Amino acid sequence: MDLNAISNISNNNYYSNKNSIDTKEKVDSEKKTGFSSEAAVFEKSSDKVDSNVKNSKADRSALISQLKADQEAQKLQLFDIVKKTIAGQGNAIAQADDMWKFLASGEFSVDKETKANAEKAIAEDGYWGVNQTSDRILDFAIALSGGDTSKAETLLDAFKKGFSEATAAWGKELPEISQKTYDAVLEKFEAWKNGTYGENS
Known part of the structure; x- marks a missing residue:
């Protein structure tokens, strides 16, 4: 049996669970404070509306x-x-x-x-x-x-x-x-x- 394989699986599970816990704590914190550090970004549409669009x-x-x-x-x-x-x-x-x-x-x-x-x-x-x-x-x-x-x-x-x-x-x-x-x-x-x-x- 390869010990490195067992070690890699354990490390991956640790980091995967750690990231999941960090994300959950961040979401819980945002719910309590109502504030998110991520901001919505407005992107102006480049689509032009034709002024002569035919009505339905x-x-x-x-x-x-x-x-x-x-x-x-x-x-x-x-x-x-x-x-x-x-x-x-x-x-x-x-x-x-x-x-x-x-x-x-x-x-x-x-x-x-x-x-x-x-x-x-x-x-x-x-x-x-x-x-x-x-x-x-x-x-x-x-x-x-x-x-x-x-x-x-x-x-x-x-x-x-x-x-x-x-x-x-x-x-x-x-x-x-x-x-x-x-x-x-x-x-x-x-x-x-x-x-x-x-x-x-």
Whole structure:
């Protein structure tokens, strides 16, 4: 029998048990004091997040639903303003096209409250103002496309068609705010296609 082998096994067991005891004492000490000499180290990630990351289908659906609900609420508010205006005139409007032509004619008056609400709604920072309206139109287009800029031209054509139909329903050239919104939408579509939309927001 080799005595060196027995000696080596005994030494290994001694040091192994000794290290285990030292580690246990260190853990027990940390538990009592709540302090560890080891510190957490923050390492900054080198991964860059793409600002044009495509949202998931669920995110796009949620955004579209939110935009539709918001638009519906604001549309009801607008129709309330129009209803008050028309009711004050004693005119009955049977079709939506007639309502818009009636409004375009300018042959009506409004009370102070209705006028104040309308002015607030179309103010520069108002819901129907140029910036918010053009942002909503483009956000809706981006959500519909899933962020795919190759679909921008198709969506822009749809916007232009809708604008033409709105002009026809109005019965004459749309008000200046609508023209400014149209121009802002064209600029924002171009920025989206170039990858610069939202950089100044």
